[in-house]
Amino acid sequence: MKRKGFAKPWEGYVYLAPWIIGLLAFTIIPMIMSFYFSFTRYDMANPPRFIGLDNYVQMLSDTRLHNSLRVTFTFVFLTVPFQLVFALFIAAIFKKARRGIRVYRAIYYLPSLLGGSVAIALLWRQVFNQQGLFNQILSIFGIEGRNWIASPDTALYTLILLAVWQFGGSMVIFLGGLKNISLGYYEAAEIDGAGKVQSFLRITLPLLTPMIFFNFVMSTIGAFQAFTSSFIISGGTGGPIDSTMFYSLYLYLRAFRHFNMGYASAMAWVLLIIIGIITAIQFSLNKKWVFYDD
Numbered sequence: 001m002k003r004k005g006f007a008k009p010w011e012g013y014v015y016l017a018p019w020i021i022g023l024l025a026f027t028i029i030p031m032i033m034s035f036y037f038s039f040t041r042y043d044m045a046n047p048p049r050f051i052g053l054d055n056y057v058q059m060l061s062d063t064r065l066h067n068s069l070r071v072t073f074t075f076v077f078l079t080v081p082f083q084l085v086f087a088l089f090i091a092a093i094f095k096k097a098r099r100g101i102r103v104y105r106a107i108y109y110l111p112s113l114l115g116g117s118v119a120i121a122l123l124w125r126q127v128f129n130q131q132g133l134f135n136q137i138l139s140i141f142g143i144e145g146r147n148w149i150a151s152p153d154t155a156l157y158t159l160i161l162l163a164v165w166q167f168g169g170s171m172v173i174f175l176g177g178l179k180n181i182s183l184g185y186y187e188a189a190e191i192d193g194a195g196k197v198q199s200f201l202r203i204t205l206p207l208l209t210p211m212i213f214f215n216f217v218m219s220t221i222g223a224f225q226a227f228t229s230s231f232i233i234s235g236g237t238g239g240p241i242d243s244t245m246f247y248s249l250y251l252y253l254r255a256f257r258h259f260n261m262g263y264a265s266a267m268a269w270v271l272l273i274i275i276g277i278i279t280a281i282q283f284s285l286n287k288k289w290v291f292y293d294d
Contacts, residue, residue, distance in 0.1 A: 036048070039052060045259070064242065064245070068250040071247075076223040079164060083163060086164060088208070092178065094108070094171075105175070111166050118232055121162075129149060152239075152241045152243040155239075155240055159226075163229070173211050217283075224271065224274070225248055226248060227248040238253075254267065
């Protein structure tokens with residue numbers, strides 16, 4: 001009988017070698033170097049000089065960093081829930097098979113494919129500037145618009161709207177979850193006299209909680225790392241008046257404009273710790289509201 005699997009144990013490692021090399025070269029080694037640089041003063045032109053915890057201590061008095069944290073947390077706390085609610089709403093609409101439904105699903109998913117691209121950010125800047133499409137629509141109703149991306153009161157909210165618009169990935173996951181819910185639950189609820197709202201609250205939402213939790217965690221992590229939209233729309237300045245200065249954008253500026261790679265590395269590890277703590281809290285609370293059918 002012919003032996004299944006690899007003829008020799010090392011053959012499996014040969015096939016895994018490209019992935020292992022990529023993991024080492026682009027993830028593990030850079031992380032180790034970044035951790036070391038976070039304790040140094042390093043401008044990429046001269047050798048790094050060890051300074052201990054000075055970079056982390058400097059963060060305590062860096063008001064621009066504090067503002068970037070405030071902007072980022074505001075972005076996360078507004079973007080994630082609205083994005084998930086909108087994604088679930090659209091998924092519920094597209095659950096039933098209708099004529100041309102696949103085309104509509106593809107159209108609604110398209111912004112997520114292009115969401116991180118420079119082209120979409122440039123398009124968004126054109127839509128919300130003084131002469132943009134949004135103001136043209138408002139003018140039809142006699143409302144005078146403004147340069148939404150140039151006002152510190154509204155600039156961040158245009159980026160939040162852009163992020164919410166990119167709900168396609170969450171929508172697809174919700175759609176898969178909705179299709180996996182047995183119709184027997186709804187038939188039994190209908191026999192008991194439950195309406196559509198009651199069925200949604202008592203059946204659909206509880207059975208979708210695993211997908212809601214997954215989307216919640218992944219969307220939160222992604223929102224904390226937001227960069228492209230602010231960089232393109234603000235011209236890389238985080239303006240106006242740092243109102244769109246995301247933490248990742250400020251990290252980029254410290255690293256590649258101020259050439260303070262040591263401080264930027266320390267910022268990166270602080271961001272990792274923040275995301276890790278929030279993710280740990282999410283996992284610690286999931287047993288109280290996530291329902292698994294098994």
